[in-house]
Amino acid sequence: MARLQTLLHAHPTLGPLAVLVLAVALFSVLNPRFLAPANLSLVLAQVTVIAILALGQTLVILTAGIDLSVGAVAVFSSIVMADLATAVGLPGPAALLVGFALGTGMGFANGLLVTLLKLPPFIVTLGTLSIFFALNSVVSGGATVRGADMPSIMTWTGSTVSVGGFGLTLGSAIMLVLFACLAYALRSTAWGKHVYATGDDREAARLAGIRTDRVLLSVYAIAGALYAIGAWVLIGRLASASPNVGVEYNLDSITAVVLGGTSLFGGRGGVAGTLVGTLIVGVFRNGLQLAGVQVVWQGFAIGLLVLAAVAIDQWIRKVRA
Incomplete structure (x- = not known):
């Protein structure tokens, strides 16, 4: 057990990966349709938005923080993008850029409150959660914007390409590229090392010469940008921009991060584990559904996993x- 403990500490992704493999094996035995390319395509498409949001959440949790405004930032960004492209008449690419800038700005605002006012991330993001959802209601007026009324680039992420019978949405492809880029940044750049050091012991990192406030600001800003990209993928997934979604995104993103082996105390984990954790949630929900298990018990099983x-x-x- 001591050797296993040391191994999992050095490689936190191994545990979640073993759970994922066992889950796939179990559900494939319970229902042969589980491994059908069409079903696996559905699982990946269903987890894509949460995976992108969990990617930003991972960065925040690695610094020993937590972000409860994930869903609010993503949904508000999607509404602003859609309204700019329809009601205002802004070209699709320009509307997307404004939405990305808005998401980054909201994340940066969270970072400023955490670093300048020294407020706990939980309290900061709990407050901005309410603020961003309120602004979302004001801007949208409670109305859903149809994808048919938007420029094609707004729903482009929902397009599907066939890869050997496996349907891969462009949103899923974007998600995988984002994971690859962040995995490289955390593993092979000075910024990534500083993120881990700040999360492991912020005061020790500061004394070692790391500008921890700048690291935190960059983490929250990048997380906000990722949430905005997730908003774009969400529009493609739903073929619309709705102000009434996203309530469960906060808990879902945290669940994916925790299941992926990233420590809630900061300083340990990585984005590869988050991708595995997201897939665990998707596989369990899909597998249990194919097995005829009621939705309430699906949530029960996910809670036990957490x-x-x-x-x-x-x-x-x-x-x-």
Whole structure:
């Protein structure tokens, strides 16, 4: 057990990966349709938006913070993009750029409140959650913008390309590229090392010469940009921009990060684990649905997985002692 504990501490993705493989094997035995290319395509498409949002959430949690405004930023960005492209008549690319800038700005605002006022990230993002959802209601007026009324580039991410019988949406392709880029940045750049150091021990990182406030600002700004990209993918997924979605995105993104082996205490984990954690949620929900399990019990199973993941993380962290 001590060797396993040390191994999982050094490679936090191994545990979630083993769970994913076992889940795929189990559900493929319970229902042969699970491994059908069409069903696997559906699983990936269903988790794409949450995966992108969880990518930003991972950066925040790596710094020992948490972001409860994920859903509000994504939905508000999608509404602004759609309204600019329809009601205002802005060209599609310009509307997207404004939406990306808005998402980045909202993330940057979270970072400023955390660094300048020294407020806990939980409190900051809980407050901005309400603010952004309120602004979303004001701007949208509660109305959904149809994809048919938008320029084609707004719903472009919902297009599907066939790869050997497997349907890959362009939104999923964007998601995989984002994961690859962030994985490289965290593993192979000074910025990535500073993110881990800040999350592991912020004061020690500051004394070592790392400008921790700048690191935190960059993390929250990049997270906001990722949420805005997720908003674009969301529009393509729904073929519309609705102000009434996103309530569950906060918990779903945190669930994916935790299941992926990233520690809620910061400084340990990575985006590869987050991708695996997102797939675990998607596989369990799809597999249980094919097995005829009621929705309420699907949520029950996901909740048990989260509790188990946090308990295992606590056990793994003791290896430092």
